[in-house]
Amino acid sequence: MPRIRHLRAFTVDAQGGADYHDQPAGHWIDDHIATPMSVYPEYRQSRQSFGIDVLGSLVVEAEADDGTVGFAVTTGGEPAAWIIENHLARFVEGAPAGDLERIWDQMFRATLFYGRKGLVLNAISGVDLALWDLLGKLREEPVYALLGGPVREEQVFYATTARPDLAEGMGFIGGKLPLRHGPAEGEEGLRANVEVMRSMRERVGDDFFLACDCWMSMDVPYATRLGHRLDGLGVRWIEEALPPDDYWGYAELRRSLPPGMLTSTGEHEAGRLGFRLLLEMDCADILQPDVGWCGGLTELVKISALADAHGKLVVPHGSSVYSYHFVITRHNSPFAEFLMMAPRADEVVPMFSPLLLDEPVPVGGRLTLPDTPGFGVRLNPECELKRPYANRRR
Numbered sequence: 001m002p003r004i005r006h007l008r009a010f011t012v013d014a015q016g017g018a019d020y021h022d023q024p025a026g027h028w029i030d031d032h033i034a035t036p037m038s039v040y041p042e043y044r045q046s047r048q049s050f051g052i053d054v055l056g057s058l059v060v061e062a063e064a065d066d067g068t069v070g071f072a073v074t075t076g077g078e079p080a081a082w083i084i085e086n087h088l089a090r091f092v093e094g095a096p097a098g099d100l101e102r103i104w105d106q107m108f109r110a111t112l113f114y115g116r117k118g119l120v121l122n123a124i125s126g127v128d129l130a131l132w133d134l135l136g137k138l139r140e141e142p143v144y145a146l147l148g149g150p151v152r153e154e155q156v157f158y159a160t161t162a163r164p165d166l167a168e169g170m171g172f173i174g175g176k177l178p179l180r181h182g183p184a185e186g187e188e189g190l191r192a193n194v195e196v197m198r199s200m201r202e203r204v205g206d207d208f209f210l211a212c213d214c215w216m217s218m219d220v221p222y223a224t225r226l227g228h229r230l231d232g233l234g235v236r237w238i239e240e241a242l243p244p245d246d247y248w249g250y251a252e253l254r255r256s257l258p259p260g261m262l263t264s265t266g267e268h269e270a271g272r273l274g275f276r277l278l279l280e281m282d283c284a285d286i287l288q289p290d291v292g293w294c295g296g297l298t299e300l301v302k303i304s305a306l307a308d309a310h311g312k313l314v315v316p317h318g319s320s321v322y323s324y325h326f327v328i329t330r331h332n333s334p335f336a337e338f339l340m341m342a343p344r345a346d347e348v349v350p351m352f353s354p355l356l357l358d359e360p361v362p363v364g365g366r367l368t369l370p371d372t373p374g375f376g377v378r379l380n381p382e383c384e385l386k387r388p389y390a391n392r393r394r
């Protein structure tokens with residue numbers, strides 16, 4: 001097995017890409033969506049106004065001594081690039097390309113004093129995914145084959161979108177709508193949240209599930225009232241109603257919702273111990289780790305096994321090929337998320353566009369992955385990469 005000769009971290013000088021919240025004005029994903037910052041009226045209209053896209057895309061390359069290059073993309077930008085070049089690289093360069101477990105463990109242990117979750121886990125995830133891509137290319141196998149192979153022929157998707165009614169016509173099995181109002185907008189905002197879901201239910205068929213995404217914007221009393229007002233509208237789950245660390249609140253909310261209305265969370269959680277806490281405190285019915293943020297595939301495998309042992313679903317937060325190669329191999333990941341990244345959510349475009357070439361998209365709401373080695377994607381040469389920390393300080 002070749003050794004890893006170089007690890008490189010780049011930022012991308014282009015909108016969109018892996019930091020998919022970085023979109024031009026007018027895009028549905030930045031149009032008055034409720035967030036923890038909604039308590040400040042000046043930050044309600046646009047999530048970019050408070051910096052949701054402040055980090056930018058991160059590209060990680062791992063080159064083996066035989067010249068093979070694996071890469072991956074995630075959210076992290078310059079700060080993640082600094083962590084990778086000045087701290088994580090020492091555990092990767094010189095190591096055998098197959099030593100994913102030891103490399104991951106050293107990266108995680110070495111950053112515990114300042115990492116644990118958040119940006120550092122994004123950086124570790126980016127390195128880990130690049131190493132899985134490299135290993136697949138060296139072994140000439142798709143990553144899903146390295147994970148034990150598919151448990152189904154094709155993957156079905158629900159769509160996260162401002163237009164679930166359009167997503168139904170595209171063959172998706174359900175639609176998740178981001179809610180626009182939080183507690184600070186009072187009863188009027190709550191009524192508007194309920195009304196948008198009621199209106200959407202009237203526009204889609206009974207077999208098409210709806211969910212609502214609250215992006216950490218609420219509190220337990222408000223989310224409980226919301227859940228009971230949505231009862232009867234066929235809302236499958238209420239997503240990420242509370243801040244990620246409010247394990248107690250999630251457990252209380254889950255007990256308080258109407259029978260059959262599920263809760264989900266996890267896209268801003270990281271590491272298997274964080275997900276163990278969500279499981280053992282009965283916080284959610286569906287866990288949604290983002291494989292580009294939770295620690296990468298090496299950690300997602302552990303998170304998923306824990307969840308499976310608790311009888312819980314793992315439906316990773318939209319992360320393009322990096323989650324598709326995983327979910328196709330796990331029974332407790334029966335469907336996947338697809339984020340509709342067209343500005344008016346009226347057509348299917350690759351999630352990380354324009355950063356990747358050969359990025360697969362669902363057709364008719366379903367997808368069969370090719371057997372291309374690694375994750376089966378290439379970097380778009382038209383996207384200008386910058387390597388801000390090539391001259392390492394440490």
Ligand SMILES: C[C@H](O)[C@H](O)[C@@H](O)[C@@H](O)C(=O)O
Pocket residue numbers: 029033160178213215267317318339
């Ligand atoms: C659409 C949601 O508001 C977020 O932008 C999205 O990133 C995430 O929460 C999701 O579940 O897709």
Ligand SMILES: [Mg+2]
Pocket residue numbers: 213215239240267
């Ligand atoms: Mg979400």
